[in-house]
Amino acid sequence: MNQTNLHGRASLGWLVQAGSGLLLVVLLCLHLVANHFVVPGGLQTYADVVRYLSNPVILIMEMALLVTVTGHAALGVRAILFDLGLPRHVARNVNLALGALSIVVVAYGAWLISRVVGGPT
């Protein structure tokens, strides 16, 4: 992925990738500390997970992490694929596919959280 366009400005993709990466450093640290470093034994029990995700602040943080990591990952995969020199029509399909996949991933995460907090049927 070219970092700058002809006018010397950073491309939007690079800015989003860099910004999401920096945000991920913070969110991932919070996620790892909360889930693995302060919990006895390093892993939460099922009850702990339900209690954890029932906290609105935690819920927002975890969803923000999911959205950020999914976007960052999709842009990273896109950059690697584009470095292979894809034809224009293939590049467009790659963008659509990665975008759709990202939406599916975030929707899956939101569904899973709602199932956990709501309790299995």
Place this chain on the structure above:
Amino acid sequence: MDVEPEHNQTYQPGEARRVANWFDPRGRGLGLLAFAVHRITGIGLVAYLVLHLLALGILAQGQAGWDSFVALVRTPVFLALDVVLIAGVLIHGLNGIRVTLTGVGLGLRRQRSAFVGLMVVAAIALAYASCRIFAS
């Protein structure tokens, strides 16, 4: 009969070697090593992300499924894989910070030392994380 490539065809024979060249250190500088390591760890982390999200689907099965899963990931094999994961996160994250800083024009003359220094930090953090993982 020779087949002319399409006008907008950018894929050429040997393009796939670009990826293979990431793994060829001969005659390469530290910059390419950093580039290759960043992309390889990125690919690994994407694979982990998929597995992690699929594994968390066990939560939807309730407590019994989750307890069995927790017992599995406490085994030494999975703990070792956790160390590999942490290594990937540290390398990719810290090198990513360096890439971002140089991308906005900061530390351009210190890239080599920045990379080496950050990898030393990653090694120290990894050692600490490994002790915490196996001590839990």
